[in-house]
Amino acid sequence: QVQLVESGGGVVRPGTSLRLSCVTSGFDFTSYGLHWVRQTPGKGLEWVALVSFDEDNTFYPDSVKGRFIISRDNSKNTFYLQMNSLRPEDTAVYYCTASPAMVTFDLWGQGTLVTVSS
Amino acid sequence: DIQLTQSPSSVSASLGDSVSITCRANQDIGTWLAWYQQGPGKAPILLIYGASTLKSGVPSRFSGSGSGTDFTLSIRSLQPEDFATYYCQQSNSFPLTFGTGTKLEIK
Numbered sequence: 566q567v568q569l570v571e572s573g574g575g576v577v578r579p580g581t582s583l584r585l586s587c588v589t590s591g592f593d594f595t596s597y598g599l600h601w602v603r604q605t606p607g608k609g610l611e612w613v614a615l616v617s618f619d620e621d622n623t624f625y626p627d628s629v630k631g632r633f634i635i636s637r638d639n640s641k642n643t644f645y646l647q648m649n650s651l652r653p654e655d656t657a658v659y660y661c662t663a664s665p666a667m668v669t670f671d672l673w674g675q676g677t678l679v680t681v682s683s
Numbered sequence: 684d685i686q687l688t689q690s691p692s693s694v695s696a697s698l699g700d701s702v703s704i705t706c707r708a709n710q711d712i713g714t715w716l717a718w719y720q721q722g723p724g725k726a727p728i729l730l731i732y733g734a735s736t737l738k739s740g741v742p743s744r745f746s747g748s749g750s751g752t753d754f755t756l757s758i759r760s761l762q763p764e765d766f767a768t769y770y771c772q773q774s775n776s777f778p779l780t781f782g783t784g785t786k787l788e789i790k
Contacts (some may be wrong), residue, residue, distance in 0.1 A: 610727070610770055610781040626684075626778035660726055666773030669717045671738070673726035 567591035574677030587661030589632035601656035687782035701759040706771035715775035
């Protein structure tokens, strides 16, 4: 049974950091590209980060580039999103997703809410 | 960035009806388009990729078509579980982007 389970969300102040984790099981983790996607009521779905199956490549949109870092631990079937210099506009539900094709979102977690507010 | 505009933003239909949702890209994306379904309070589910390839396990009443800049998701013989929000997503180039969403409501 495929599972992706996020953790680490919460309420934080602007300018601070937070790390999200996604523990996975039930699929060939080392063959999948791994993403974080966020969703807000106002802006809909937004792709946030991608790490390739071999960890050699990471990709980000300009909105988070330089602030967020995606990483993976293939020995633990787990990946992470380190979020630094958080802004109120980063407030969203963050989903971890996995893709064998790297550029679609085949498998999803249940989401974790991040609220950035003073 | 590639922008995807979906229409309509919402549509009402009855059980057993057929509906179509369109997604227009602001530049040519070939067939690098996927469709997702999202129920209330749930994560999205991948339905179609490559514009027209149904993901394994997705009912055959769903179909996708199009290439270039204009794409369509069609659902025939609507079932209760089909009433949800649908999003398109392009994978032609980074940043990966999603459409604006279409909410399918029961009439």
